[in-house]
Amino acid sequence: MKTISKFLSVLVVLILFSSCNDDDDNNVTPQTNTIVDVALNNNLTELAAAVTRADLAGTLSSDGNFTVFAPTNDAFQELLDSNADWNTINDIPVETLRAVLLFHVLDSEVMSSELSDTYVNTLSTGPNNEAISLQVEVTGGVSFNGTATPLTTDVNASNGIVHVIDKVMLPPNVVTIALNNSGFTSLVAALTDSRHTTDFVSILNGDGPFTVFAPTNDAFQDLLDSNQNWNSLTDVPIATLDAVLKYHVVNGLNVQAKQLSNGDVPVIGGSITIDLTSGAQIKTSSNQTVNIIVSPATNDVQATNGVVHAIDTVLLP
Incomplete structure (x- = not known):
């Protein structure tokens, strides 16, 4: 009897010990290294707060291969200081905050060594749910969207790459696209000529598309x-300049290259003809044949209120 009793006592101890180990295992919190974790571990607390308010924590903690341009706390403070009604992240409308944050996210991993002078698609969207373009420049120094510069690059996360930047980037409209691109300085000068009676900048700052x-x-x-x-x-x-500029803008349509088709298209100052038989070309009422430049650095540059296509000749009505 003593032997049986001793055996039962040992068995009870083993069962209790095993039960305790199971409970301990269930209480262990798995360590993760997602983009959200990287933000928290690198004192990017304002970014983490913004991501939470915009309900994007789940997205940026999910499986994927994201690239995130992560503004510092000082960058977010500068954003708050730009609007008298914004004292904290919670004062920024959620819809605005979400659009801004998604403009900082790419759906593929891009290391700093892979950056080039181009535009890349972000997760923020404009007319027709088209991906808004982020300008990347490396010539003469790396910058993003014409304003932000990198502070720390290539921080690895389990679901992507983080580049820390010194500005919060605002999704651009078509005016900002032109202003930020050094290849369009003459266009900007033409649009802002003080002799104009037409306020082209105000028009192109409008809703569009x-x-x-x-x-x-x-x-x-x-x-x-x-x-x-x-x-x-x-x-x-x-x-002449007024008539020429009006001949370059389609009002009310956001037409990307993939949506171009043969036929006449009304512009503010008349009508142009799209001809795709020998590549993407425009034919004008003055018998020009003008090429639409098709390259990642110049074509389908999507803004919040429209899309920009670079062309190699000034259209003449």
Whole structure:
């Protein structure tokens, strides 16, 4: 009897010990290293708070291969200081905050060594739910969206890569796209000529959507070279410049390259014809045939209120 009793006592101890071990295992919190964890572990507390308020913590903790441009706490403070009604992250409307944060996220991993002068699609969306474009520049120093620069790059997470930046980037409209691109300085100068009676900047800052065919700087130089009396844009009669600029904007449509089709398209200043038989081309009422430049750095640059296509010649009505 003593032997049986001793055996039962040992068995009870073993069962209790096993039960305790099971409970301990169930109480262990698995260690993760998601993008959200990286933010918390690197004192990016304002970003973490913003992600939580915008209900994006689940997205950025999920499986994936994201690239996140992560603003510092100082960058978020600068954003708050830009609006008198914003004292904390909680004062920013959720819809606005969500759009801004998604503009900082790519759905693929991009290491700093892979950056180039181009535009990349973000998770933020514009008209027709098209992905809004983020400008990346490396020539002369790395910058994003024309304003932000990297502070720390290539921080690994289990579901992507984090690059810490010094600004909160705001999704651009078509005006900002032109302002930030050094290839469109002549277009910006033409749009902002003080002789205008048409306020092109106010128009293009509107809701749209717009499809803008944007001549490059070289295209404007070719225009100037076509008239011996034109040495700069200020030599072009303002009525001519006004008519020319209106001929480059489609109002009410956000048409990406994949949506272009053969036929006439109304622009603010008349009508152009899209011809895809020999590549993406525009035919004008003045019998020009103009190429739409198809490259990642210039084509389908999506903004919050429209899309921009670079072209190699100024369209003449």
